[in-house]
Structures are given as C-alpha cells and as structure tokens.
Amino acid sequence: MNSRNALITAAYTVGPGYVLQLLRSFRRVNQNDRVILLCTSRSQLAAIAKEYDAELSLPPIGVRYIPIIKMSKAKNRIRAFELLSRSSRLGARCASKLPDSLIQAFLPFFMARHFHARSVLSTQEFSHVLLSDARDVVFQSDPFANPLNLEFAEEEGRFGESPFNDKWIQQSFGSDVFKQISGKRIFCAGTIFGSGSRIREHLDRMCKCIRRLPSWKFGGQDQAVHNYIIHNMLQESEFAVSTNRRGRIVTLGTSRSPEVVEGCIVDEDGCPFPIVHQYDRLSPEIHASLNATH
Numbered sequence: 001m002n003s004r005n006a007l008i009t010a011a012y013t014v015g016p017g018y019v020l021q022l023l024r025s026f027r028r029v030n031q032n033d034r035v036i037l038l039c040t041s042r043s044q045l046a047a048i049a050k051e052y053d054a055e056l057s058l059p060p061i062g063v064r065y066i067p068i069i070k071m072s073k074a075k076n077r078i079r080a081f082e083l084l085s086r087s088s089r090l091g092a093r094c095a096s097k098l099p100d101s102l103i104q105a106f107l108p109f110f111m112a113r114h115f116h117a118r119s120v121l122s123t124q125e126f127s128h129v130l131l132s133d134a135r136d137v138v139f140q141s142d143p144f145a146n147p148l149n150l151e152f153a154e155e156e157g158r159f160g161e162s163p164f165n166d167k168w169i170q171q172s173f174g175s176d177v178f179k180q181i182s183g184k185r186i187f188c189a190g191t192i193f194g195s196g197s198r199i200r201e202h203l204d205r206m207c208k209c210i211r212r213l214p215s216w217k218f219g220g221q222d223q224a225v226h227n228y229i230i231h232n233m234l235q236e237s238e239f240a241v242s243t244n245r246r247g248r249i250v251t252l253g254t255s256r257s258p259e260v261v262e263g264c265i266v267d268e269d270g271c272p273f274p275i276v277h278q279y280d281r282l283s284p285e286i287h288a289s290l291n292a293t294h
Contacts, residue, residue, distance in 0.1 A: 005033040005144045006126045006196075010113035011134040013077045016044050018135045023052035025138040029274075033144060034126075037134070038116045040064065059116055060101040081105040086217040096211045103211070111210050111222045118203040126196040133190040136280045140264050140272040143193070143248060150194035150202070150239040152230060153249040153277065155186040162186055165227070168220035172213055173228055181231045185241075188251045189226035191277050193242075205229050249275040 007026060011019050019037065026035060035054035039045055041064075042056050049056050058064050067080045084091040085106040095106035100119065104112040117131055128147045159165060160182035170178045192199065209225045210216075230239070242249040244258070250265055250273040252258060258265045264272040265279075 004126060005128045005130075005147075006036055006124075007033065007130045007132060007143070008036045008038065008117050008120060009132045009134040009137070010038045010109070010116070011045060012038065012040055012109040012113070014134045016048055019045060020048050022132075022134055022137055022139075023048060023054055025140075026143075027052050029139050029142045030144065036120060038113055038120075040068065057116065057120055059104050059112070060119075062102055063105045066105050078108065079105055082108060082216075085215070089215050092213070092215045092217075100207070107210070107216055108219075108221075110219075111216065114203055114206045114210065114222060118200065118207055121196060121200045121203065129194065129196050129199040130275070131192040131199065132275075133277065136278050137191065138276050138279055139274060140276060141274045143274045145274065148194070148240045148248075150198040151192075151242055151248055152187040152239055153191045153247075153251045153275075154241050154243045155188050155251050156244060156254045157186055158182075159184050159186060159227075164220060165223065168218065168224040169227065171218040172221050172224040177228065181227065184231055187227055187230055187241075188249075188253075188277065189223040191249050191251070191275060192226075193248060194239075202229065205233060247273070249273065249277060252276065252278045253281050 036057050037045060037054050038057050068077050069080055070077050085095050100115050104115050128144055130143050165186050206225050244250050245268045265276050266272050
C-alpha cells in the first residue's frame with residue numbers, strides 16, 4: 001500500500017489565527033496529503049480543521065481533561081500536573097516512570113508533543129512526515145516534493161556562540177556535553193522531515209532521552225535533546241541538512257535580512273524555500289509581505 005504523507009503539527013496553545021495561516025498556506029501548495037493537528041480540545045480548531053481538511057488528534061483520555069493553568073508571569077499555559085514536575089527533581093523522576101499515555105500530563109507542551117506525535121506514528125503508516133511548529137510556519141511550495149530519508153534544519157550560528165542553545169544544553173546535559181559539542185552546528189527541533197520510519201526512530205530516541213533528563217522545568221529542552229541525539233547517536237552520512245542558503249527549510253530566527261523576491265523567501269539560487277520557519281521574527285515589512293502572499 002502506498003501510504004500518504006503527513007504534516008503533523010503541535011497546536012496545543014496556539015491561537016486559531018496562526019493555525020489558519022499554516023493550513024491556508026499548506027493547502028495552497030498541497031491538496032492531497034494529510035494534516036494532523038495535535039491539540040488538547042476540539043472547540044477552537046474544529047471549524048478551521050474542517051475547512052482545510054485537517055484532522056484533530058487529542059492526547060490520551062487520561063491526559064485530555066487535566067486542567068490547564070494560565071501562567072500570567074510566563075505568558076503561557078501549562079497543565080496542572082506539570083507544576084509537580086517543574087517544582088522538584090523528585091516530581092520529574094517519579095513521573096518519568098509513567099507510561100507514555102500518562103507522562104504527557106507532567107511534561108511541558110513543547111516536550112509532550114513528541115510523545116503525542118510518536119503515538120500517532122505508532123498506529124498509522126506514512127511514506128514521509130513533516131513534524132512542524134504551528135505558530136510560525138508557512139509554506140511556499142509543496143514540502144513533500146523530492147523527499148529525503150531524513151532532513152534536519154540548521155540554525156545560523158554554532159554551539160558556543162548561541163546563549164539560548166548553550167544554556168539549554170548545559171541545563172539538560174551538563175558542562176561536559178556542552179564542551180563536547182561546542183563549535184558544532186545547531187539544529188532546530190521545530191521542523192523535522194523524513195520518511196515515516198526514520199521520523200518514528202528519531203522520536204523513539206527523543207522520548208527515551210526526555211525521560212532521562214534531570215528535570216523538565218527549563219524551556220528549550222526538546223531542542224537540546226534533538227541536538228544531543230544528532231551529535232551523539234547519528235553519523236553525518238545518515239541525514240541531510242537544510243540551511244538558510246539552500247534546502248527544504250529556512251529557519252529565520254537569527255536571520256534579519258533574508259532574500260525576498262515577489263513576496264517569497266528564496267535560496268541562493270533564487271528558488272523559494274518550501275518551508276519558512278520563524279517568519280514572525282522578521283521585520284514588519286517582510287512579515288506583511290509573506291502574509292499577503294501565503
């Protein structure tokens with residue numbers, strides 16, 4: 001059986017406007033492949049999902065109805081049980097022994113999404129999969145054209161030069177691991193592309209590694225895990241790299257002046273990147289141009 005491709009995106013605490021932008025741009029370039037929105041409830045996204053032929057995937061029922069608390073100081077939302085794992089190492093250690101169906105209740109959303117995506121891939125078979133953020137991604141052409149076995153998106157800069165990424169690695173794995181990967185490339189955990197089997201394999205490793213973290217209270221830990229796996233468990237010959245010069249994905253977090261042609265972010269050959277990530281970090285003029293085009 002020829003399995004269809006799937007865009008799997010985490011939309012837990014993302015406003016409907018961002019999801020609408022993502023789905024509209026995707027369906028403009030791809031009308032056939034599946035879109036699966038990872039979410040905690042159907043209410044806000046049901047109408048948008050129906051309009052753009054997307055599926056809503058909710059977490060296990062044991063996690064689904066746990067209250068979500070709005071944290072005004074941090075300007076985000078977390079599950080009530082997450083407070084236990086954030087407040088003490090003991091809470092995280094105890095929760096790490098739980099099955100996948102329950103551990104998500106104690107994890108920050110940015111890490112719980114990897115367990116949720118893995119559960120989707122464990123019950124369904126896809127030819128190729130794109131794991132994507134929902135808030136800051138738009139599509140300029142079909143992301144599933146010319147598929148590769150496994151492809152990671154490189155951020156600009158290196159470990160040892162990026163305060164945020166350096167901090168996430170040290171908080172998650174300690175100074176020895178940081179010294180080991182200092183000077184190496186930084187890869188973004190917000191967009192990961194590959195065959196269904198390779199994506200599942202990568203998620204297996206990520207979930208196993210997340211369980212072993214000393215705590216879950218620091219932001220960016222899933223990116224630290226993503227990079228730890230790439231630099232310690234994979235050979236460079238096992239994956240392709242998409243850069244801000246050429247590839248499937250452009251990651252604009254630290255790029256203030258990308259090349260824009262007729263409202264599209266283009267590579268060094270003048271071709272539009274299929275996937276634009278972190279477009280909301282750009283200048284208001286470029287941001288408005290992308291919104292108007294996509």
